[in-house]
Amino acid sequence: MNAPDDLGAMVVDAETALAQSPPGHKDELRLWLRLLTCTTLVEGEIRARLRRDFDTTLPRFDLMAALDRAQGGMNGGMTLGEISRRMMVSNGNVTGLAARLEAEGLVERRARPGDRRVQLLRLTAKGRREFARQSAAHEAWIAELLGGLEAKEREALFRLLGRAKLSVRAALSPEDTP
Amino acid sequence: MNAPDDLGAMVVDAETALAQSPPGHKDELRLWLRLLTCTTLVEGEIRARLRRDFDTTLPRFDLMAALDRAQGGMNGGMTLGEISRRMMVSNGNVTGLAARLEAEGLVERRARPGDRRVQLLRLTAKGRREFARQSAAHEAWIAELLGGLEAKEREALFRLLGRAKLSVRAALSPEDTP
DNA sequence: CCGGGTTGGTTTAGGCTTCAAAGATTGTGT
């Protein structure tokens, strides 16, 4: 969108005005808004194409992607908890998502021998077939959307985003581990 | 004493997982996953703090932010359509959001003279007061989360994200811009 | 064994989000 260089907020009452102007933090804000815009733009397009071409959704795709990657490494699949941590979503969210995918025959559950609490999730054969098609398209879409950047720009962006990730995680970790 | 398998139990986001196992993957995909991880991380924290400190949500905050910025510039507020375009969400979404904010006395509607189709939305006095508090906190949070980057890094990241935005928009524009 | 703490998962209530279809109003061509 059009960059709003004017954040004119002088409309505020006098009593709250003091809280309002800690100096100099505007460029962090602009950086964040631009980051958010980029992500929203790409994500919205991917959602739309997943729906249009495969009649599925991004969360479904993400869950299947997690399972697909896990299946090569370890046998038996992933537990719902592992999935929820990988996807950075809540526990209950994965419950419903898995239920829908299971109803469509794309994933299957089975208990882990020796621990009756956990539900191991795996792609079915149909699920693997479906995901292979979706995954190839998805990769091409991303390459298309970000292909306007040169390789050196992508490399630099990747590195800087890694630094940003570190910064956020560092700011989060103190209260994240009580 | 039961040596915990910490390697297997470590929390790994999707981007890290991709970098680990599979063979040749496109760097565009890794870039995208890292972008998504950064955004999700920040956004989740902001959501949690908005709830914790102000008992509100990010969509509510975003809508009020749009109104707040518009109020300085033009009189009368914004139409629901303008808001939905600014926020990059659907039309019907804004309807419900506005209804909830109106029920809480934070925004108010009024018809535009001469066109009975449109609903102009404005912050109430209470809404302006609330938003001023939230906005100040929000800005500080962002500065805190992204403060681990040096000014030069932020500048470079901002510029590269601008390039990325251009790339995505260029790939989208054929069917997206009527 | 048997309690208490921990971990894995589900449920519930409520809000967010989209798409598609429908209402309502305005503008336009004939």
Add this chain to the structure above:
DNA sequence: ACACAATCTTTGAAGCCTAAACCAACCCGG
């Protein structure tokens, strides 16, 4: 005037998402 298209908003169905409460199974120390 009248039909018709365009614009703005609302509604309804379905899915996504979270926090908090809850249940079930495991673990461990007496």
